[in-house]
Amino acid sequence: MRVIVDHDLCVGAGQCVRAAPEVFEQSDLDGKSQVLQPVPDWKYQAAVREAAVRMCPARAISVVG
Amino acid sequence: MTEAQAVSAPTPEQPTPAPPTFPMPRACPFAPPAAYAELGEKGPLTPVVDVEGTAAWLTTRHDVARDLLAHPKASKNLLRPGFPALFPGAAALAGEIKGFLIWMDPPEHTLYRHMLAGEFTMRRVQAMRPQIEKIVDDGITRLLDGPRPVDLVHEFALPTASLLISELLGVPYSERDLFQHATGAILSHESTQEQRKTAFAQVRGLLSRVIAERTENLGDDLLSTLIRKYREADVFDHDHLVGMAVMLLGAGHETTANMIAVGTLGLLQHPEALAEFRADPSLSPRVVDELLRYFSIGDHVTCRVATEDIEVHGVHIPAGSGLIAPNAAANRDPEVFPNPDAFDIHRNSRSHLAFGFGIHQCLGQHLARLELEIVFTELFRRIPDLRLDSEVADLQFKDQALFYGLHRLPVTW
Numbered sequence: 001m002r003v004i005v006d007h008d009l010c011v012g013a014g015q016c017v018r019a020a021p022e023v024f025e026q027s028d029l030d031g032k033s034q035v036l037q038p039v040p041d042w043k044y045q046a047a048v049r050e051a052a053v054r055m056c057p058a059r060a061i062s063v064v065g
Numbered sequence: 066m067t068e069a070q071a072v073s074a075p076t077p078e079q080p081t082p083a084p085p086t087f088p089m090p091r092a093c094p095f096a097p098p099a100a101y102a103e104l105g106e107k108g109p110l111t112p113v114v115d116v117e118g119t120a121a122w123l124t125t126r127h128d129v130a131r132d133l134l135a136h137p138k139a140s141k142n143l144l145r146p147g148f149p150a151l152f153p154g155a156a157a158l159a160g161e162i163k164g165f166l167i168w169m170d171p172p173e174h175t176l177y178r179h180m181l182a183g184e185f186t187m188r189r190v191q192a193m194r195p196q197i198e199k200i201v202d203d204g205i206t207r208l209l210d211g212p213r214p215v216d217l218v219h220e221f222a223l224p225t226a227s228l229l230i231s232e233l234l235g236v237p238y239s240e241r242d243l244f245q246h247a248t249g250a251i252l253s254h255e256s257t258q259e260q261r262k263t264a265f266a267q268v269r270g271l272l273s274r275v276i277a278e279r280t281e282n283l284g285d286d287l288l289s290t291l292i293r294k295y296r297e298a299d300v301f302d303h304d305h306l307v308g309m310a311v312m313l314l315g316a317g318h319e320t321t322a323n324m325i326a327v328g329t330l331g332l333l334q335h336p337e338a339l340a341e342f343r344a345d346p347s348l349s350p351r352v353v354d355e356l357l358r359y360f361s362i363g364d365h366v367t368c369r370v371a372t373e374d375i376e377v378h379g380v381h382i383p384a385g386s387g388l389i390a391p392n393a394a395a396n397r398d399p400e401v402f403p404n405p406d407a408f409d410i411h412r413n414s415r416s417h418l419a420f421g422f423g424i425h426q427c428l429g430q431h432l433a434r435l436e437l438e439i440v441f442t443e444l445f446r447r448i449p450d451l452r453l454d455s456e457v458a459d460l461q462f463k464d465q466a467l468f469y470g471l472h473r474l475p476v477t478w
């Protein structure tokens with residue numbers, strides 16, 4: 001699995017960090033999400049998918065694979 | 066029958082009953098308005114009218130609500146014709162709501178959202194934990210030292226939430242009577258337009274004074290940070306920042322205070338869940354999310370207006386139609402929350418829509434969550450035998466306001 005955040009869409013809501021703090025982090029500057037683990041550890045994959053499909057309000061997260 | 070046919074326009078020969086009016090009252094404080102269940106059976110989106118009789122579309126489904134709220138052609142500008150009026154005359158408040166992030170559209174919204182979002186990240190909020198714990202602890206100590214029974218709303222919920230947001234913004238807490246009363250009047254559907262305008266003028270006046278003073282003498286509070294950021298982006302405008310501050314102050318204390326009150330009641334009404342939570346405070350994030358889902362206190366805030374003709378779940382929606390996605394309905398969608406009427410601290414309620422969805426999803430949600438986690442943990446730890454000093458049937462709920470809550474919550478121990 002690969003995870004990408006579209007910075008044009010991200011509104012800094014931080015749902016991704018709540019779901020998987022090991023994989024995402026928010027910038028202190030504008031709140032936008034930074035991907036810490038572009039290829040998330042298998043342990044976090046379900047949470048990353050939940051964040052992408054259901055939680056991210058801006059639908060800014062894509063997962064491939 | 067397809068979804069589109071189910072909601073096709075009535076022919077002149079077969080008049081259908083007049084569509085119901087939104088908002089609908091909650092008959093039971095622990096359940097969404099009963100009308101939602103009926104409307105939900107009519108299709109993914111059903112016609113309703115707002116309090117001024119303007120036509121709008123309402124959904125009770127979680128998936129449809131998300132699609133509406135995140136739709137690129139859905140505007141949050143409440144001054145735009147067709148935006149559902151939550152109280153008569155809402156559209157006449159242009160000057161009063163200048164600078165309110167919550168009613169902006171992109172690209173203006175994008176600019177200000179990002180100036181603020183960095184200040185409300187989980188990490189920034191977690192760093193405030195000691196400050197929040199101190200405020201909550203002092204508040205509980207005051208309760209314990211005071212008389213019993215006591216009204217938890219005025220003696221704990223409002224002071225706690227107000228003190229935190231005023232410290233964060235750098236607004237003198239001594240002004241709390243002014244901003245609490247003004248916010249109450251602004252959010253109440255029972256206020257006259259005159260009262261609402263006076264309340265806006267009072268709280269705008271207060272923040273105008275604070276910002277004028279801060280502009281001369283920057284500190285490390287949030288308003289000073291915003292002055293710096295507005296200047297850096299070359300958009301500094303005193304009146305605009307006053308509006309932003311009014312919105313943050315109002316959104317920051319009234320919502321959380323309401324949630325403290327109804328959440329305390331909710332836990333007292335579910336003693337098994339409460340006992341489990343008290344035995345294991347690490348459950349607090351789940352408890353708080355489930356309380357947010359269960360009460361959905363900002364049920365009416367999740368409205369939009371279509372800026373162009375759009376097609377949503379097979380329904381054609383003309384430009385200028387109001388879009389209503391009551392989050393109390395979405396938060397009881399059995400497709401997402403099985404057995405939705407049960408209060409269950411073990412379910413996954415993370416994807417509730419109590420904080421909205423789309424680009425306007427609540428900016429203060431991490432702050433609100435942490436505040437609530439600390440409040441419920443500490444309140445029931447330090448006052449283990451806290452109990453209601455009233456029949457539930459005698460409690461007065463804020464069912465005539467933009468945010469649901471309790472006017473008073475008499476408790477004792």
Ligand code: HEM
Binds near residue numbers: 313321420422426
């Ligand atoms: C339990 C407490 C709270 C609830 C239930 C709540 C609920 C909401 C809802 C429903 C929205 C609109 C979302 C939409 O239209 O999709 C919203 C937006 C907002 N809330 Fe909250 N809120 C709470 C606490 C707070 C706090 C503590 C703050 C600030 C410190 C805050 C600041 C805001 C702001 C600035 C917006 C507008 C965001 C935007 O338009 O981009 N809220 N909130």
Ligand code: SF4
Binds near residue numbers: 009010013015017059
């Ligand atoms: S949840 Fe979505 S909008 Fe929020 S910070 Fe993460 S990527 Fe950005």
